Every structure is written in C-alpha cells, then in structure tokens.
Amino acid sequence: xxxxxxxxxxxxxxxxxxxxxxxxxxxxxxxxxxxxxxxxxxxxxxxxxxxxxxxxxxxxxxxxxxxxxxxxxxxxxxxxxxxxxxxxxxxxxxxxxxxxxxxxxxxxxxxxxxxxxxxxxxxxxxxxxxxxxxxxxxxxxxxxxxxxxxxxxxxxxxxxxxxxxxxxxxxxxxxxxxxxxxxxxxxxxxxxxxxxxxxxxxxxxxxxxxxxxxxxxxxxxxxxxxxxxxxxxxxxxxxxxxxxxxxxxxxxxxxxxxxxxxxxxxxxxxxxxxxxxxxxxxxxxxxxxxxxxxxxxxxxxxxxxxxxxxxxxxxxxxxxxxxxxxxxxxxxxxxxxxxxxxxxxxxxxxxxxxxxxxxxxxxxxxxxxxxxxxxxxxxxxxxxxxxxxxxxxxxxxxxxxxxxxxxxxxxxxxxxxxxxxxxxxxxxxxxxxxxxxxxxxxxxxxxxxxxxxxxxxxxxxxxxxxxxxxxxxxxxxxxxxxxxxxxxxxxxxxxxxx
Numbered sequence: 001x002x003x004x005x006x007x008x009x010x011x012x013x014x015x016x017x018x019x020x021x022x023x024x025x026x027x028x029x030x031x032x033x034x035x036x037x038x039x040x041x042x043x044x045x046x047x048x049x050x051x052x053x054x055x056x057x058x059x060x061x062x063x064x065x066x067x068x069x070x071x072x073x074x075x076x077x078x079x080x081x082x083x084x085x086x087x088x089x090x091x092x093x094x095x096x097x098x099x100x101x102x103x104x105x106x107x108x109x110x111x112x113x114x115x116x117x118x119x120x121x122x123x124x125x126x127x128x129x130x131x132x133x134x135x136x137x138x139x140x141x142x143x144x145x146x147x148x149x150x151x152x153x154x155x156x157x158x159x160x161x162x163x164x165x166x167x168x169x170x171x172x173x174x175x176x177x178x179x180x181x182x183x184x185x186x187x188x189x190x191x192x193x194x195x196x197x198x199x200x201x202x203x204x205x206x207x208x209x210x211x212x213x214x215x216x217x218x219x220x221x222x223x224x225x226x227x228x229x230x231x232x233x234x235x236x237x238x239x240x241x242x243x244x245x246x247x248x249x250x251x252x253x254x255x256x257x258x259x260x261x262x263x264x265x266x267x268x269x270x271x272x273x274x275x276x277x278x279x280x281x282x283x284x285x286x287x288x289x290x291x292x293x294x295x296x297x298x299x300x301x302x303x304x305x306x307x308x309x310x311x312x313x314x315x316x317x318x319x320x321x322x323x324x325x326x327x328x329x330x331x332x333x334x335x336x337x338x339x340x341x342x343x344x345x346x347x348x349x350x351x352x353x354x355x356x357x358x359x360x361x362x363x364x365x366x367x368x369x370x371x372x373x374x375x376x377x378x379x380x381x382x383x384x385x386x387x388x389x390x391x392x393x394x395x396x397x398x399x400x401x402x403x404x405x406x407x408x409x410x411x412x413x414x415x416x417x418x419x420x421x422x423x424x425x426x427x428x429x430x431x432x433x434x435x436x437x438x439x440x441x442x443x444x445x446x447x448x449x450x451x452x453x454x455x456x457x458x459x460x461x462x463x464x465x466x467x468x469x470x471x472x473x474x475x476x477x478x479x480x481x482x483x484x485x486x487x488x489x490x491x492x493x494x495x496x497x498x
Contacts, residue, residue, distance in 0.1 A: 002130075006030040007111045012307050014300055018212055020104065021097075026130045027107060029122065036113025037122055043318035044116040044191060048072075055314065055323050058116075058191045079193030080160060086153035086197055087163060089138030094151065094202070096166065098427075099134045101205035102155055105307060106196070114310040114317060115195040121186050124159055133177060136164040137202070143408060144331035144419030147311065148202030151420065156196040161185035191316075198312035198329040206423035207303045207338055210430045214296055214345060217433055218289070220491055221348045222255060223463060224441050225285050226262035228355045229269075230456045231447035233364045234282045236260070236269050244286060251293030256286040266457040275364065281354035288351045295344030302337040331419030335402035338422035342429045346394040349433040352440045353387045359443045360384055370446045370474075377477040380443055383484060387439040390432045397425045397432075438487035442471065449473050466494070 005020050008030040019025070029037075047055070054060045054069055094102075107125050110117050128135070135158050141150030157163025158174035165177050178185060228234075239260050244253040263269045277283065314325040360380050362368035371379025401422035407414050445464050448456060455461055470486045 002026040004028050007033050007107055007126075009033065009036070009112060011304075012108065013304055014208070014211060014215075017101070017104070017208055017307070021100070021212075027104070027126045029111060029119075029126070033111040033113075034119060037111060037117065037119050040113040040116050040316050040318055041118055041189075044316055044323070047323055048190060051323075055325075058194075058314070058323070075190040076188055079188040079190065082193035082197060083153055083157055083160060083188070084162065086149045087157055089141040089150045089154050091138050091140035094137040094139055094206075095209075096134050098205045098209050099137050099155070100129065101208050102137065102151075102201045103129045103134075105201040105204050105208070106152070106155065106199060108307065109199055109201065109310050109312070110195065112310045114315055115312050116191040116316045117195045118186075118189055118192065121159065121188075121192055121196070124183070124186055125156075127181075127183070128158070128165075131181065132167060133158070133181075134166045136166060136171070139424050142202055142420035143406070143413070143416035144200070144203055144335055144421070145329070145408075145413055145416035146313070147198035147200055147329035148331075148420055149197050151202035152197045152199060155201070156193075159186045159196070160188060191314075194314075195312045200306060200311045200329065200331050200334055200419070203331050203334045203338065203419040203423040204303065204306055206420075206427055207299070207334060207341075208307070210338075210341065210345075210423075210426050211296070211300055211303060213430050213434070214341065215300075217345070217348065217430070217437065217491075218293060218296060220494065221289060221292075221352065221433075221437055222258050222285075223262055223460070224352070224437055224444060225282075225289065225355065226259050227444040227448065227456070227460050227464070228359060228440060229259070229278075229282050229285070230263060230266055230460060231268070231444055231451060232278070232282060232355070232358060232366075233268065233271075233273065233275070233451075234278045235273055235275075236263060238278070238283045239263075239286060249287075249290055249294060251297070252286045252290030254293060255290040259285060262459050263457050264459075266460065267454040268451055268456050271454065279354070279358055281351050281358060285351070288347060292344040292348050295340055299337045299341045299344075302333055306334060331417035332402065335417035335419030335422045338419060338426045339398075339400040339402045342394075342422070342426040343398050345426070345429050345433050346391075346398050349391050349394055349429075349436040352433075352436050353384075353391045356384050356387050356436075356440045356443050359440075359447050366447055366450055370443060370450070371477075372475050379474070379477070380446060380480075383439050383442060383480055386484070387436050390436050394429050394432050397429050401425060434491060435484075435488055438491055439484060441467065441491070442483060442487045445471065446474060463494075466490075 005025040135155045137151045137154045142148040161174045163174045239256040244256045311328045360369045368374045369379035369381040371377040401418040404418045
C-alpha cells in the first residue's frame, strides 16, 4: 500500500518533491486544503450573483475577447470551449515523468484556494496521479505567458472525457478512460477551465525534473573531476582552503572542499609532481563547478517559490473580497532561471570535455588515447569526438529563449516569456551533460589503470570498483558505444552518497 502525502498549504521544497516521487506516495487533500478550495468556490459563486460588473474569464470571453459578455446559461460551455480550443500542442510527447510532476504541481497550486475550482475537479486530478493516468501532453505550443495554455489544456482535457492518456503504457481516449475507471466527466463550472489552463505547471514540471537531475549531476561532476585530476597527475594546491577564503564565492569554496575530501588518502595526489601547473580544466574546477553550483542554488530558490504559488488568473482572494485579473501566470521568472540553468549545466559539460581531451592527449605518462597498445588500437579517440559534438550542441541550445517575445491574442498578450521553450531546451542540455560526464568517467577509469600499482583515495577506488561491475578496462579495441551507454546508466543509478 502506497504511503500518502497530504496536499496542504505547507511549503514544499525540492527534497520533498523528490521524496514524493521516489517513494511512490499517493496524494490526498488535507482538511485545510479541502476547506480552502470549497470556501473559494462558494465565494466566487456568491460574487457572480452580487456583482454587476463583468469578471474576466468568468462572465466574459478570453484574451482579446475580454470585453465580450457571456450569458449565465452559457458559462459552463464557455469553460469547456476554452479547454477544447486551447488544446493545440504539437511535436513530441512530454516525458511521463514530467507529466506526473505537472499533475502534482497543478494539484498543489489549485489547493491554495485562490483559483475558484470545484473540489471534485481537484480530486479527479488526484485520481489521475494515484492511478497512474498520464495525459498526453505535447512539447510545443506554449508561449509561457498566459500560463502554459496548450500543454495544460492537453493535461486537463481528460477531466471532461476528451483528449488522450496513457495508462500502464497503453494509449487511450479520455472517454475510454472514463469507461475503464467507471468515472463520469467533470461538469466544469464558471472560471474552472481558465483556472486549469492558466498556470506555469508545464515549465514548472520540467524545471523541477531538471533540478532533481542537476543536483545529482553536480555532485557526480565533482567526483568525476577528482578522478580525472588524480589520474592526470594533477596538483592539489589549487584546492587549498586559503585560496578560496580570499575569494569566498559559496560554490567555489564548497567545490574545493569537496575535492579535497574526495582525494584525501590518495597515493597519486600525494606523489612528487613534475609539472608546476595544471591546465585550467583541472586547476579551475572550484571556480567553474562552483559558479554552476551558485547558479543551481539560485534556480532552486526560484522554483521552490513557484511550487508554492497560485499562478492562474483571475486571482480569487475571498478574505479580501477580491477577484483580480492580473498576471501571475506569466513565466518570466522561470524563463530567465531556466536559461541560466541551461548555461550553468552546459559549463559542467564543457569543462568535462576539456578534461577528457587532456586525458587522451598522451601527456604525463598516459598513453595516447588511453590505448593499452596504441597504433593498432585507436583506444578512446572517438568517445572524445562524441563528447565534443554533444558539448557543441549544448552551446547551440544555450541561446536564451527568454530574450524573445511575440505578439499573440491580437496584441492583448504582447509580451510573452517563452519559458516553455526554455524548459524543453534545458531538459535536453541536462541529458547531454550526463552523457559528457559519463564519457569523462569512462576515460578517467581507463586512465586510473595505467597508474597502478599506486592507488587513488578510498572514495574514488570504491566508485570505480562499482563502475567496473558494468564497464571493463579496454585492453584492445572493441565496439565502444555499449560501454558509453553503460556509463550513462551507471550515473543514473549510482548511489548519491558521494
């Protein structure tokens, strides 16, 4: 039986989301969340009866049609029409792990009681999550300004028996889902379609998934860099605490400290050095990895704020007797952060590729291309090509999306964030960095064997011992891509204790 996480107004942090996903929690609404949702819905119903002035998206059309009044008898149809007309996504399907996070974040946002939805609507989204029902959402279509309109329309269409979902991998229609589960379609009330479609949960879910991987990749980048430094016969002096005390960027100091710990007890790092100075890709690991850490910390704070926010429109605030048409759906904070994160991640990959290049360069007593028998064997020549290609791709992806905008909705929505595009780009960058680090690990592990009988630190030797269970030392040329893929899988499943 799955443990239960109760959705409440309590602040959710990134580690909380990781635990919910990794542990397989089911979701349920706390009593306070239920009360907030019901109180807001009741207030909105009362407000519609007592207020003569139009309420945007509730008694009017949407976007540039905001001045068109809608008859009370058509308010439910208005919301259904909104859902159908906005489901205009194209391109590849969003990954299931992202769609799952979209459901969680949308449920959380609606639970604060500022959106005016029915309790039944939120509970049906919870049913989706708990029953492994993942609506089919497409990657293209959101401008990231009036929220993620097209992706969220696809996410929520199955509430009204439309759209498509995947259940246990099987693709089916929303109507077939209802028949399978014995559910009735939700009858949308006023404002509900707008509450479901306005919001930042597409770019938010991508950002959360990327950040969960990024925290892992940042730690692994440090450990792999320590391995490469040791096998390259690099120097420990650039990691001296006093050096970083006089330039006290948090990430820089943290990285230097981590690498000192990883290398503690290494016979390789302690031996007499012939070279006075190391290349920047080794000597400046604290400065480069550290700057990426500071970037990751900033982006984490942005997304933790967003996770704990109501982001639809109009905002319904019962305690202040307000229904305000504003702009909390605008994705600019996330768009900027995602572009920054893509750059910070890409730099971890960029410096990793440079270390790989140094390891295969036939320097410091290592054989050319780390081949045990160079000449007849090409060794690790071409895995580096692959790393270089991937790093170049990341540079192309790091052109910021957030500096772009375009008019939409007949000029009513005249500045958009492009945060959804930033999210999809950043997702690819994260996957690419994992591959580049996996290639560096493959090279570092190979290089270590040429330093025997000397040994690295206990931490590094243990790490490589685990790695060797899946990836062997390459004595003679072999088909390399399976080893590269195994290296990626190893990083994905490696313990996070380092």
